[in-house]
Amino acid sequence: MASSGRLTAGEARWHTAAQILTWVRAHPGGTRAELTQDLRLNSGLATEITARLRAMRLLEETPAPRATGQRGRPTTVLGAHPEGPVLLAVDLRTAEWRSAVVTLDGQLTETASVRHGSRSPRAVLAAIRGRVDAVLRAYGNRVRGVSLAVAGTVHEGRLVQSATLGWRDVDLGLVAGDVPLLLGNDATLAGVAEARTGASVGASTALHLMVVVGIGGTVTVDGRPATGSHGAAGEYGHQPYGDRSLICPCGARGCWDLEVDGRALARHLGVAEPQDPAAFLRDHLGGGAAVAAGDAVAAGPADAAGPAVARVAAALGGGVGALVNVHDPATVTLGGLAPLLRRAAPDAFEQAYLDGLMAFHKGRPPAVVDAVHGDDGPLQGAAVLGLDEITSEAALAAWATLPLPQ
Ligand SMILES: [Zn+2]
Structure with missing residues (x-):
């Protein structure tokens, strides 16, 4: 999807924003006061950047409930903006494929599971492409990527071999159309899910x-x-x-x-x-x-x-x-x-x-x-790595160039 390496000056401006979005994902229900402390931000800067992210449809802030007797200034609870970027995560398995629309807070929504009619690569990839197109119709340019987990060896955008699917040398690039595609092996992604939100956190x-x-x-x-x-x-x-x-x-x-x-x-x-x-x-x-x-x-x-x-x-x-x-x-x-x-x-x-x-x-x-993720591990891992990509500095810089809806 995005290339790694040095940030351009334009992307570097988004470095703290990317850190904030990563923090929000890892701290459901977290407040701006906690964020300010964890990231060691000056509180004026935190207020300014969160306001900017709100205006950019990346973050939502709601007043935090105050405990009785609580001192200090009121703070806000941070969450994903309801009109923010989304990702389509897909897990291509032996007998079916699963998908979910993923929001910036890491929630998997609209999860679906579709059994393969035919196991031919053409039929399966066309079915997944149909889902990508449907999500694009529903979300428009809010769709920032497709993150695909597949049960097989992945090499430079191709599925080299899959013993379970019986596929060899299949180009997976077509499933996402013009949307950036991130590919990963299912076991690799299941491991990512365990490390981020599972048994090896x-x-x-x-x-x-x-x-x-x-x-x-x-x-x-x-x-x-x-x-x-x-x-x-x-x-x-x-x-x-x-x-x-x-x-x-x-x-x-x-x-x-x-x-x-x-x-x-x-x-x-x-x-x-x-x-x-x-x-x-x-x-x-x-x-x-x-x-x-x-x-x-x-x-x-x-x-x-x-x-x-x-x-x-x-x-x-x-x-x-x-x-x-x-x-x-x-x-x-x-x-x-x-x-x-x-x-x-x-x-x-x-x-x-x-x-x-x-x-x-x-x-x-x-x-x-x-x-702990069991059967959901590959899909959860595809969501995690896909969100890393769509909240990267480069991806946020690109998001900032989109016209805001009226
Ligand atoms: Zn072998």
Whole structure:
């Protein structure tokens, strides 16, 4: 969307404004007095800038209720302006896509979920483009960006590959038309959501890992993901923590991806690779090693899958340990099916995790906790990073050039 780098003089004027909008998003119900203190602004300057942001349709101020006996001057509660910039966040998933209109205070509104009619890229992208056009008709030039999370590897605006969608080398640029488009991998964005508003808030460095089909994730530093120079970083599933005799669909040998999901479980159980590896894994994890009725292995005893599940859980735990050695995170969050997998074989997971750690980490291993955003993580993360973009100095400078409505 916007390029990073040095600010022009025109953009630098918006630096404090961008800080204020970021603060308002992080402090729902926060007052101007609190903002003034947190950002160490002089109170005259705070009053002046908030008035300017109000006039620019970026901020709304309402009188704060005064507690009985409260001293000092009355203050105001800060919120998003009702006619301010908005963002469309979209999460393109295996079976459906979800969307939400996001306001500057971080609220997701008009959320919708649409199942794919056909899974062809052309049909799915046309359906999303239809939503973008509808939001443009409703909001006009208030729409400042489209932030798209996608279940696959993203590289310079293209979806390089998606095992779950079955897509290869698809140009995603068409979905947004003339509106700036921000693209992100779903697991990366879910990690951003955990770091900003979820289970790893406050961790300077956090690692998020998500199992669906294969495993992806991100490391975040102060809530920002390390996305690489082309947006393709975080392909943890394609580290050689797996069986070197297996070649991954990605082209590399021995990928961890092949060890931590429904494909691995089927292999260990000696059954054919399932059509839907995520559903297959989920069916075997509900209630420990229970097997779904009608499943190919359901004829055996209920605990027949136990050792195979433990093997998959151990493959997950061992890789988490290896990645803790790489990133030294304060917290590790697990999303997708990973929490269920760990819960199905907690001892196998824990043992492999500790075994994978370098000795100096073993005394105080980072906590490995469940993600709190669950299925909503990618959409929430797309909203967070999209709002970072549309409240950047450059984006505010561009917003300031728009004519005000009569
Ligand atoms: Zn691979």
